[in-house]
Amino acid sequence: MQYTLKEYYAFGKKDSLGIEKYKITVNCSNAAEGNKLKAFCEALDYPQYTFARSFATYLEIMQTEYTKGVSAKILKDKLGARVLVGMGDYENDIEMLRAADIGYAVGNACEALKAVADRMTVPCTEGAAAAVIA
Secondary structure (H helix, E strand, O other): OOOOHHHHHHOOOEOOOOOEOOEEEEEOOOHHHHHHHHHHHHHOOOOOEEEEEEEOOEEEEEEHHHOHHHHHHHHHHHHOOOOOEEEEOOHHHHHHHHHOOEEEEOOOOOHHHHHHOOEEOOOHHHOHHHHHHO
8 A cells, every 4th residue: 555645644643532653763873872872861851751772772762652562552452362472682672571461581682671571582593483482
């Protein structure tokens, strides 16, 4: 399906209630700069925003009500699922693992994610999702 530019812009920006939704991803030049930017943003003390890295150099800035954790809970409810299993590798997956009934960290996950995971699996490069399903 093709969208007009106007439709594409509107898609994902507003839900049926007309609420604006945004996520900004900033790519820093190195991990140290990523750490500095995240610390700076968190010091601003804006609870309506969540700051999470998706890689050592990427910082995601999103409205707290639209994190992966919130989205996972909504999907679980809408699908009528009894158990929500989450899997991740970096900081932007922490809220999803907290929301999950069972949260997996892949073997090569960052330490912050491993700390909140219920279980560990093999690294991404070794078929982590397949290992959990099997």
